[in-house]
Every structure is written in C-alpha cells, then in structure tokens.
Amino acid sequence: MAPVLTRNIVVFGETGAGKSSVINLMAGQHIAHTSPDSHRCTLHWTEYQISFENGTRYKVFDTVGLEEPRLQTGDYLTAISNAYGLINTLKERGGVNLLLFCIRGGRVTATMQSNYRLFFEFFCEEKVPLALVVTNLEREARMEDWYTRNVGHLKKHSIRSAGHACITAANLLDGRHRDKYEESRGILRRVVEAHCNTSMEGWTGGQEWLSSFISKLAEFDVGRPKKTDIIGILTKRCGMTKEIARQCIGNIVMRTREGVDHFDMARAGLQTVDRVFKDRPDRLDRFQAPEATFLSAEKA
Ligand SMILES: Nc1nc2c(ncn2[C@@H]2O[C@H](COP(=O)(O)OP(=O)(O)OP(=O)(O)O)[C@@H](O)[C@H]2O)c(=O)[nH]1
Numbered sequence: 001m002a003p004v005l006t007r008n009i010v011v012f013g014e015t016g017a018g019k020s021s022v023i024n025l026m027a028g029q030h031i032a033h034t035s036p037d038s039h040r041c042t043l044h045w046t047e048y049q050i051s052f053e054n055g056t057r058y059k060v061f062d063t064v065g066l067e068e069p070r071l072q073t074g075d076y077l078t079a080i081s082n083a084y085g086l087i088n089t090l091k092e093r094g095g096v097n098l099l100l101f102c103i104r105g106g107r108v109t110a111t112m113q114s115n116y117r118l119f120f121e122f123f124c125e126e127k128v129p130l131a132l133v134v135t136n137l138e139r140e141a142r143m144e145d146w147y148t149r150n151v152g153h154l155k156k157h158s159i160r161s162a163g164h165a166c167i168t169a170a171n172l173l174d175g176r177h178r179d180k181y182e183e184s185r186g187i188l189r190r191v192v193e194a195h196c197n198t199s200m201e202g203w204t205g206g207q208e209w210l211s212s213f214i215s216k217l218a219e220f221d222v223g224r225p226k227k228t229d230i231i232g233i234l235t236k237r238c239g240m241t242k243e244i245a246r247q248c249i250g251n252i253v254m255r256t257r258e259g260v261d262h263f264d265m266a267r268a269g270l271q272t273v274d275r276v277f278k279d280r281p282d283r284l285d286r287f288q289a290p291e292a293t294f295l296s297a298e299k300a
C-alpha cells in the first residue's frame, strides 16, 4: 500500500481575514479558535491536522500576519525568531506544499500586499504555489463575481495566485447563507487539492534562507534595525551561539526604506560557518538551526 502523505499548508492573512474560519470550513469541524488569542506577534503560528474523506491528510499552519503595512523594530525582531521557528517546524514536517492567502472580500489594501510579500516573496521565496481565499462573500449573488470585479486591483498590487476560492467562511448563518457555507467547503477543498504541490517535496528554504529573510524583512521595519539587536534575537530566542549569529548576519545586505545599507561586519558568510563546524563538530548538537540554513549534514 502506498504511504499516506501529509501535505503542509500555511494559511496567512491579516487579523480578522477569516484564516481560522477557513481552517474550520476545510476541516468540517471547529478545530481552530476564531477569537483573538494572546500571541499576536507576526509569524506566530498554530498547527492543525485535517483529513479529507479521500484519505489525504494536511498539516495546516494558522499564522499571525501583519496588521499594518510596516513593522516596529521590536516586532521585526520577534518576527525573525518566529519565522525561524516556523521554518524549522515546517522542515521537520517535510516542507511547505501550499500557501493559502486569506483576504476579506472588499477593497484590496496595502496591508494585504505587505502580507502577500511577507509570506510569498520573503518567507517562501516565491517557490510555493499560492491560492487566494476570499472570505465574507455570502452577500454576493454569485461569490465568484468578486474575483471578476477585483482581478485588476489584485494585479495592480502585484498579488498573483495560482488559483482562488471565493467563499463565505462564516458558520452559524442561516437560510441561503447556510447553503453558501456548504458550497464554500467544496470550492475550498477543490482549490486545495488542485494546487497543493504533490509532485515535488515540500519547500524548506535554502542554505542562505535566514540571512536572506532577515535582509528582506528589514524593508518593512519602520526603524533602523541594529545588527546587535538581531544578534541578540538569534542567540536568545533561536538558540544560536554568538559566533554563529554573527556569521549569519555577516553577509547580509540590509534593504531599509532609506536604501541599501551594508553591515560593516566581515562578510565571512557561509564558508566560515562550514569551517566552524568542520573544526568543532560538537557545535552541531548545540546548534538548533535547520541544517539547510547554513550547511547540509552531508557537507559536515
Ligand atoms: N460574515 C462573515 N464573517 C466571517 C467570515 N469569515 C470569518 N468571519 C468572522 O470574522 C471574524 C474573524 O474570523 P477569524 O476566522 O477568527 O479570522 P482570523 O483571520 O483567524 O483572525 P485572527 O486569528 O485574529 O488573525 C469571526 O467572527 C468570524 O466568524 C465570512 O466569510 N463571512
């Protein structure tokens, strides 16, 4: 018998977009909390398991997105450590197979665009299929009409998707809205099945993923992140040694809003990390990073 594969889906979008409701709709039962929780930091996540009737299993990651188009420096630093934890967990589960970008059917906004860039461009480096899930459409005579009217606005905001589901994710409505909720489950599940990347292994980020993510994310920071603060986060929250953290950001080019700003640290980069591990293989045990971030296990 063929092994049962689990696919990993990351659901993202701003607060109140309907992410948790979409997960419940997809699951056919209430598994995700739909009230705000205490962990409101960007890229914090909760993991759920869903099985379809045909036996396909999904691990679904419900994430906290950006509430504003930009981040304060404190949030920028927390987002780095959350992203690092999330990529490690996804790597353990086999990588990302699909991104579901949840938005409320309404105006296309700058915050939507920032969330899209954060998850699709920065976190997944545009390597994962993305499907758009548009919620709050129960009042549309034909829910799909929202997409026809808004596809131009999405393009203008450079939001591209491999597929889309125009739905209502609001449970407990009555009358014709109830029918639309049931119809929405079918629409959503078909989009998930059509676009979940099953032909390849899930995406896990490459060797320079963390450096690249930190550098790209700085574009969203309203302040000017200091390299010492980033080293602090990598050592305190990500379990890296100071040396590894320094080397990680050693070859980062920070793209702040003011322009490009090179860190003045030695651009030792990845080769040095490789050397550190060759000389001190004991470090590997203490180093919690995914191997692929800095060196692959085979190289050690
Ligand atoms: N009318 C309507 N309400 C919806 C729909 N989807 C979600 N809601 C409601 O909108 C509110 C927010 O939905 P959630 O699923 O909690 O949104 P979320 O994106 O998970 O929000 P956070 O976890 O706070 O980021 C809840 O009260 C839902 O019941 C929808 O399609 N239509």
Ligand SMILES: [Mg+2]
Pocket: 019, 020, 021, 033, 034, 035, 062
């Ligand atoms: Mg939620």
